[in-house]
Amino acid sequence: MAVRRLQKIPGIGVDRMADKADSMRNANILRLENLDTDLRPPPAAIRRTHDAIDDDAANSYLPFMGQHALREAAVERIRRSSGVTYDPDAECIISAGGLAGILNVLLSTLETGDEVVLTDPTYAGLINRVYLAGGVPRFARLIPGIDGWRLDLESLADAIGPRTRALLIMSPSMPTGFVVSALxxxxxxxxxxxxxxxLVYDAAMERILFDGRQVVHPVSLPGMRExxxxxxxVSKEYRMIGWRVGWIVGPEQLMADVRLTSLSNVVCQVGIAMPGATAALTADDDGVAAATAEWERRRxxxxxxxxxxxxxxxxxxxxLLIDTEQLGLxxxxxxxxxxxxxxxxxxPMDNWGPSGSRYLRLVFANEPIERLADIRARIRLSWDI
Structure with a gap:
């Protein structure tokens, strides 16, 4: 019998789908199930990571909150997006990946039973972390339309209640590709x-924007810095999934609690990965624009x-998502x-929010256009349509 906080966490489905595909040992399978990419990380990040393997200072627990150069790079990254400055020592903590950072923030802000508002559909891993932290997820519906997804503002208002402690918003969002507008x-x-x-803002894909959209960072809005x-x-934009390096940036009065949680949870980050992450964030050309252009072509x-x-x-x-319920499947x-x-x-998007159970996700970041060329024929063969 699972402990209570695990009873509402069925998993994310991606792992089981990937295991099935792996077991078939068939190179012809289009791998559209997992959020990977075949595009390479910034060359400077790879070189610096190789160097770090031989650097004794990188083989250390210290500094517990992350290397200072990386914290400086992370707050500068946010300054460029928002125009808002942060103290890299008092208002930034390096985490072992972005999702570890989100869990540490939730553990630092929620009492048992506090409510967290997320969009629907959304990544099951975000929902599960709300449960792990003792919270209760509430959902604001995303409305699908001809030109994409929009947030249902009435549903957002209905999701807010007396126990709302946080809104956990990702933009662009998994699995929908929903991008929050200024309004x-x-x-x-x-x-x-x-x-x-x-507001817990998951900015893992912030610059992966299509159709000429520009970044709108919520901290730039009046009163939102605090x-x-x-x-x-670095996992998504910088194509550095295996490095497991993220950052948490927020107001000083909260970061003391996040620091304590971080020390009590994963303790520290991947030492040999942080120099490469710093190189990615400070590179003259981080490759994000070129990578985004390629992902847009695949979309x-x-x-x-x-x-x-x-x-x-x-x-x-x-x-992107396909509404297979409309096809009778x-x-x-x-x-x-x-x-x-x-x-x-x-x-399939079961457990990715209340409406997830009608959608199938296709990841277009990990297969070149040549391999995607016959996707319609494959679907026709599979679904008799």
Whole structure:
């Protein structure tokens, strides 16, 4: 019998889908199930990581809150996005990846039973971390439309209650590719102010924006510096998934608690990974613009191939959703047929928010356009459409 805090955490599904695809040992399978990318990290990051392996200072627990150069780079990264400055020593902590940072923030802000508002659908791992921290997830609905996703502002208002402690918002969001607009950020900020709640901003994909969109960092809004905790990482934008380096940046009065939680949880970060992360954040050309352009081309290729299917257009990120319920298929059945008949691995969105159970996710970040060219034929073969 699982302990109570685990009873509502069924997993994320990606691991099981990946295991099935791996077990088939078939190089023809399109790997669209996991949020990976085949695009290389910044060359400077790779070189500096190689150097760090031979650097005794990198083989250390110290400094517990992360190397100073990386903390400086992280707050400068946020300053460029928002125009807001932070003290790298008092207001920045390096974490062992972005999601570890989010868990540490939730553990530092929630009492048991406190509510956290997320968008729906959203990454199951965010929902699960709310549960792990003793919180209760509430959901603001995302509305699918011809041009993509929009936040239902009435649903957002309905999700706010007397026990709301935080809003946990990712933009661009997994798995939808939803990008929060300036108007939506203003509504979110207003609710944070009225409820006296924190905004936990998952900025892991902040610059992976399509169709000419520009970054809107919520901390730039009036009054939000003292309410916003930004959690970022090198995994997505910088294509450095295996480094497991992230950062938490927020107001000094909260960061003392986050420091204590970080010391009590993972203790410290990956020592040999931090110099490479610093190199990525300070490189003259970090490759994010070129990588984003390539991911946008892949998105366009998939959207064009699936134009007759109920696919919702992502405005950023690495993935998109198909509403298989509109096709008369449960996502789990659509996924099974797609793997067995069409040799495509794709994850059903069960447990990725209340509406997730009608969607199948396709990750377009990990396969080149040439490999994606026959995706419509594979789907037709699999679903008899």
């Amino acid at each position: 939506e950020w203003e509504a979110i900020a207003l609710h944070c102010e009225r409820a006296g709640a924190w 309410r916003t905790i930004t959690v970022g990482s 366009d290729a998939v959207m064009s191939a699936l134009t007759d299917l109920p696919v919702i257009r992502p405005h950023g990120g690495w993935s 449960a996502p789990s059945e659509a996924s099974r047929r797609l793997l067995e008949r069409g040799e495509v691995a794709a994850t």
